[in-house]
Amino acid sequence: MRYGDGSMPSYIIWPLSWQEIEMSHELVKVLIDDDLEEIENPVWHLVDPTNAGGPATLCSGEFFGYGESQVEYELKVVARGGITCGWCMRDLKTLKSIRL
Ligand SMILES: [Zn+2]
Numbered sequence: 001m002r003y004g005d006g007s008m009p010s011y012i013i014w015p016l017s018w019q020e021i022e023m024s025h026e027l028v029k030v031l032i033d034d035d036l037e038e039i040e041n042p043v044w045h046l047v048d049p050t051n052a053g054g055p056a057t058l059c060s061g062e063f064f065g066y067g068e069s070q071v072e073y074e075l076k077v078v079a080r081g082g083i084t085c086g087w088c089m090r091d092l093k094t095l096k097s098i099r100l
Contacts, residue, residue, distance in 0.1 A: 020079040025049065027082050028057060028064060032072040043085040046092060047075075059087035 026047040032038050045057035055065045064071040076082070083089055 024077050024079050025082075027076050027078060028055070029074045030057070030062070030064065030071055031074065032070070034062065034069045034071055036070055044076075044082055045085045046083050046088045057085075057088065058091050059085055 026049075027044040028047050029042045029044050030039055031042055045059060048056050048058040048061070051061065054063055056063045062071070063069060064073050083092070
């Protein structure tokens with residue numbers, strides 16, 4: 001499904017189990033960016049679960065949704081994997097490498 005900006009979609013996360021939903025993450029594919037440029041070969045970014053400012057990609061912090069911008073995008077929720085953005089993967093690996 002494709003969404004224009006201005007509202008957040010209510011998506012169906014079935015058929016994930018409750019356990020999978022708890023551990024799931026959200027992905028966004030930006031189709032048209034802030035400058036109204038159509039993205040060639042769009043990739044799936046991780047929606048940064050730590051960004052308190054609103055829905056944003058992990059790698060660039062670009063906001064989408066809630067009328068923040070002109071961005072057009074697709075969203076999906078997955079139990080694991082699915083990130084095809086190399087920058088998001090790099091950032092995620094960097095975070096995971098921090099030992100607690
Ligand atoms: Zn990314």
